[in-house]
Amino acid sequence: MKKTVTGAQLLVETLERINVETVFGIPGVHNLKIYDALTKSKIHHITTRNESGAGFMADGYGRRTGKPGTAIVITGPGLTNIMTPMGQAYLDAVPMVVISSQLPTTIMNQSTGFLHELKNSTIMASSVAKESRTVPSVELIENYVVEAYKLAVTGRPGPVHIEIPLDLLAEKVQVNKELKIQFTETTTLHEGSIDQAAEIINQADRVSVIAGGGAVDASKEVEELIEKLSAATVQTCAGKGVVSDKSKWNLGARLPFENIRQFIENSDVVIALGTQLSPTDLWENSLKFQGTLIQIDVDSDAFYRNAPADLGIKGDCTSVLQKMLPLLKEKNTTIPEELDQLKIDAVKSAPQVIGNEVTFDMAIDVLDVFREVLKDDEALVADMTTAAYIALSEYQTYQPRTFLHPVGFGTLGYSMPAAIGMKAAQPDKNLIALIGDGGFQFTMQELAVACEQELPIPIVIWNNAGYGEIKRNEKSMDFDSFIAVDNRNPDFMKLADAYGIEGQMPVNKKQLKEALLGSFAKKEPTIIEIDVNRWER
Numbered sequence: 001m002k003k004t005v006t007g008a009q010l011l012v013e014t015l016e017r018i019n020v021e022t023v024f025g026i027p028g029v030h031n032l033k034i035y036d037a038l039t040k041s042k043i044h045h046i047t048t049r050n051e052s053g054a055g056f057m058a059d060g061y062g063r064r065t066g067k068p069g070t071a072i073v074i075t076g077p078g079l080t081n082i083m084t085p086m087g088q089a090y091l092d093a094v095p096m097v098v099i100s101s102q103l104p105t106t107i108m109n110q111s112t113g114f115l116h117e118l119k120n121s122t123i124m125a126s127s128v129a130k131e132s133r134t135v136p137s138v139e140l141i142e143n144y145v146v147e148a149y150k151l152a153v154t155g156r157p158g159p160v161h162i163e164i165p166l167d168l169l170a171e172k173v174q175v176n177k178e179l180k181i182q183f184t185e186t187t188t189l190h191e192g193s194i195d196q197a198a199e200i201i202n203q204a205d206r207v208s209v210i211a212g213g214g215a216v217d218a219s220k221e222v223e224e225l226i227e228k229l230s231a232a233t234v235q236t237c238a239g240k241g242v243v244s245d246k247s248k249w250n251l252g253a254r255l256p257f258e259n260i261r262q263f264i265e266n267s268d269v270v271i272a273l274g275t276q277l278s279p280t281d282l283w284e285n286s287l288k289f290q291g292t293l294i295q296i297d298v299d300s301d302a303f304y305r306n307a308p309a310d311l312g313i314k315g316d317c318t319s320v321l322q323k324m325l326p327l328l329k330e331k332n333t334t335i336p337e338e339l340d341q342l343k344i345d346a347v348k349s350a351p352q353v354i355g356n357e358v359t360f361d362m363a364i365d366v367l368d369v370f371r372e373v374l375k376d377d378e379a380l381v382a383d384m385t386t387a388a389y390i391a392l393s394e395y396q397t398y399q400p401r402t403f404l405h406p407v408g409f410g411t412l413g414y415s416m417p418a419a420i421g422m423k424a425a426q427p428d429k430n431l432i433a434l435i436g437d438g439g440f441q442f443t444m445q446e447l448a449v450a451c452e453q454e455l456p457i458p459i460v461i462w463n464n465a466g467y468g469e470i471k472r473n474e475k476s477m478d479f480d481s482f483i484a485v486d487n488r489n490p491d492f493m494k495l496a497d498a499y500g501i502e503g504q505m506p507v508n509k510k511q512l513k514e515a516l517l518g519s520f521a522k523k524e525p526t527i528i529e530i531d532v533n534r535w536e537r
Contacts, residue, residue: 002176007138008033008169011099012041014145015070022046022061022424024054025072030101030116033169034072046424046453049445051078053417055085056443058096060421063404064379066217068095068152068160069421075102075163076116079125084411087128089159091408092238093213095152096159098125099145102134104167125161132161138171156214156299193313194320197271197294198327200311204268204291206333207231210255212281213238214274214297214317216400221321222273223247230331231271232339234264236281237407239274241397248336254393256283257346257353266290273317274298277306280407296320347394354390356472359464362535363387366460367395369512370432373520378430379404379422383415385436386469387462387530413442416459420446423455430456430520437463437489444495450525451499458519460528461492468532496527503527508536 005013011034015023022044027035038045048054051073058069073082079100089096102121103114111119118124125132130151135144141164148160201207207229211222219242226233226249233243235253243250254260261282264270268291275297277287287307295302295309296317303312313320346353351360366387370380376398382388382405397403404422406414419433440461450457471485496503501524506512512528519526 002174004172004174006033006037006169007141007164007171007173008037009040010138010141010173010175011145011164011169012037012043013175014142015043016041018146018149020070023070023072024048024057024061024421026051026054026074026078028074028078028101028116030074030166031072031169033166034099034101044424046420046449048417048449050443051081052084052413053443053446053449055082055089055096055098056414056417057421057424057446057449058098059085059089059094059414060381060404060418061425062089062095062157063092063418064401064422065425066095066153066401068097068149071096071098073098073100074116075100075121076118078116079118079121079161079163083125083128084409085414086125086159086161088406088409088411088414090128090130092406093157094159095157097148097152098129098159098161100161100163101169102163102165105165106167108134108165121163122161128159129161130158133163135162135164135168138168138173141168142175156297190313190315193311194324195327197311197313198324200292200294201229201269201271202329206267207269207271207331208264208267209233210236210264210270210272210275210277211239211242212236212273212275215239215242216274218273218317218321219243219400221318221325224325225271225321225328228325228328228330230333232263232267234260236275236278237392237403237405239400240403241400242273244398245396246398249339251339251342251346252393254346255281256285257349257393259342259345259349261285261287263342268292269294271296272309273321276302278408279306280410350390350394354393355476356386356390359386359532360390361537362532363390364394365509365535365537366462366512366530367391369509369516370434371396373513373516374430374432377402379432381415381419381422381431381433383433383435383439384410384412384469385434385439385462386464388434389469391434412436412439414439416440416450416457417443417446419457419459420450420453420455423457424453427455432516433457433459435459435461436468437461437465437492438467438487441489447495447499447525451501454523455525456520456522457525458516458528459525460530462530462532463489463492464532465489492527492529501525501527503529505529505531505534507531507534
């Protein structure tokens with residue numbers, strides 16, 4: 001059965017057919033046709049206060065669920081505003097689809113001075129996306145949308161951008177009313193390499209595992225692997241929770257720690273699962289493997305980038321490990337007591353390694369309370385801030401996708417809007433947004449969205465009166481005087497009052513716990529300010 005719809009209606013109906021439930025965005029004169037179609041849709045639209053907020057919310061949605069988060073923006077300033085969160089998603093391999101309008105096809109790329117005109121928009125967007133494409137005709141809107149969502153999750157996940165010219169959004173087209181859209185991901189497995197890898201592993205005395213973000217959906221298989229091989233395991237930031245911190249084999253996310261790094265380097269075989277072994281995860285300390293490096297990743301380029309693999313297996317970690325595990329012999333070569341001592345020594349050295357001895361214990365207090373009030377499957381969403389850098393190694397994580405941090409691109413202002421996106425995806429799960437006073441002001445306008453959506457998110461502001469981490473670095477670099485780091489903050493309690501929500505300033509663990517539990521019980525966010533100069537120990 002055929003029916004006639006506009007391009008905008010076709011776009012929204014296609015989103016419905018591929019089960020998009022929530023989109024984040026801002027209406028503008030150049031995408032109102034899309035918004036008109038959304039008024040007739042069951043898709044939940046969340047209006048953000050800046051397109052960067054829409055991008056971070058889509059990131060949070062995708063990072064937590066594994067499904068692409070969706071953002072709708074206008075061309076020009078809408079697209080440029082969302083490029084920072086697109087860059088974050090691209091570096092951290094988070095699935096996202098960004099849909100923008102574009103000038104009419106009759107005047108595209110002609111420098112006419114048309115409103116929101118942008119030179120080479122797809123070239124610009126492609127620097128932070130897997131692909132950036134212009135839909136060439138109304139008949140192809142459906143195909144381009146489906147392909148965008150497929151590409152976002154195929155291979156190494158990431159953001160995909162498509163733009164639709166204004167005249168195509170208004171143009172009418174006939175479509176099949178009964179059409180059902182399905183797509184599945186296909187991954188190539190190198191069967192021979194799996195056999196070869198199993199042979200190398202079986203001959204080794206000591207095997208270690210590094211688990212990255214590409215292994216978050218293979219937690220069960222990774223746990224089975226390390227138990228079978230008695231393998232010490234570390235995770236990257238994105239891989240936190242792939243192996244529970246309750247496991248006797250887990251050394252945590254501590255690759256930057258010298259004693260942990262040396263232990264891994266001296267293994268006969270290291271199996272790297274879903275990680276590029278990037279300088280960011282190593283704090284720019286390169287790995288020097290003494291044994292054989294076996295790397296498993298959907299992105300074969302990862303085998304050559306940072307630490308060249310002796311053997312690379314292209315494929316998703318779940319499928320590869322399911323085929324490899326039956327080929328492996330059980331080992332009992334690593335003594336858990338030795339790993340316990342490694343962890344004890346690492347914890348002792350953490351303040352020096354992280355470079356923050358002044359507020360380290362205070363941050364541990366705060367993180368301990370977070371762990372106490374959150375269930376194993378509930379998330380801490382951390383921004384780029386002092387307490388979060390300490391949390392990278394010291395916060396205990398028990399399941400994948402429960403510690404989320406913008407490690408790759410390292411943007412400020414991520415935490416609160418990302419938490420909104422996560423809460424929109426899973427409203428029944430508690431979470432905590434941890435953010436510095438400086439980072440909070442990058443996206444503080446999105447607090448209005450959490451209020452409108454009635455989301456019980458505790459927004460914990462680590463207040464060190466400015467850009468504390470930059471100040472610490474200026475000090476370590478022996479600046480003659482501090483510059484641009486001691487910044488004036490708003491009164492965060494008055495800000496909470498302005499939005500009609502509660503603000504609290506706990507000064508010890510007991511008060512923080514009460515504030516967090518109270519926040520979970522509300523139908524609105526709560527600002528919880530931790531003043532580092534007032535904390536009681």
